[in-house]
Amino acid sequence: MPSIESGPLSPPPSPLILTQDELKKIAAYKAVESVQSGMVLGLGTGSTAKHAVDRIAELLHQGKLKNIIGIPTSKKTHQQAVSLGIPLSDLDSHPVVDLAIDGADEVDSNLNLVKGRGGSLLREKMIESACKKFIVIVDESKLVAHVGASGAMPVEVVPFCWKFTQNRLQSLFDYAGCVAKLRFNNGGEDGELGITIKNK
Ligand SMILES: O=C[C@H](O)[C@H](O)[C@H](O)COP(=O)(O)O
Structure with missing residues (x-):
């Protein structure tokens, strides 16, 4: 009968714990996979959308994306995009937006959203209502049973x-x-x- 050796077991590998910001970044990078060269893009506002804007700029500089035109949803995003060299326009010149990518404060199971707790309100609604496709990027902390559950x-x-x-x-x-x-x-x-x- 084979003997069974016993002894101290090595501990199982500890699960990878990601910070909320790392989760935001993963979600943002995933969303940017939908961006194609030649698109007019709504550039969202907030700590999640910031990662998406960074990634779009990175792909532009690497030559993996070309001829992107961004329409920022806030002055803050405008500054970020300018600093990263993303070509910008506005809804007057580009009234049709191919894709907008933005974060949200809450999302319920019916995809109702709360947005604007970061202070970006009117511009983001104007741009995101003009887009053909809208990708909302959230980490799991934004998922709620009903909108209004986590705040104002x-x-x-x-x-x-x-x-x-x-x-x-x-x-x-x-x-x-x-x-x-x-x-x-x-x-x-x-x-x-x-x-x-x-x-x-
Ligand atoms: O007013 C800000 C925007 O609606 C943001 O998309 C929203 O507040 C989410 O921001 P964050 O990604 O920083 O949580």
């Missing part, structure tokens, strides 16, 4: 009589015990104000 709903409003709008928003969601608060008053991307609606 961001709403962008014009400065004109913003308190009136705030009160209208408040009255719409009073029944749910929510409060509408001014979030930033130094002007959004184009002078709009941000109001958030969240539980009291």
Whole structure:
């Protein structure tokens, strides 16, 4: 009968623990696989979309992508894209966007999204509603049972009589015990104000 040796076992390899930023980067790089030369691209805003913009620039510089035109969804992304040498345009010159890639704050199982907690609101909606295809990149921390589960709903409003709008928003969601608060008053991307609606 063969003998069975016993002794200390070497520990199993420890599972690879990825940081949230590494997960964002993986998701972003995967999304950029859908980018093809000659495309007009909506360039998203935020810590996830930033990886996608970096990757697009890297592929451009490597010559693996050519003739890309980017339309940034915020001033911040505009600065990033300029610094990386990505050719840029706008919706006036390129009203049809082939593909937009952006992050989100929440995604539910029906693919409803919350976006804009990072402060990019109107521009991203304009650009992403003009695209033929929209890829949303999220890490698993963004998955929720229902939108609004993890935080406030961001709403962008014009400065004109913003308190009136705030009160209208408040009255719409009073029944749910929510409060509408001014979030930033130094002007959004184009002078709009941000109001958030969240539980009291
Ligand atoms: O206002 C910002 C945008 O909607 C972002 O896409 C969203 O906030 C997600 O940003 P992050 O990737 O940094 O979580």
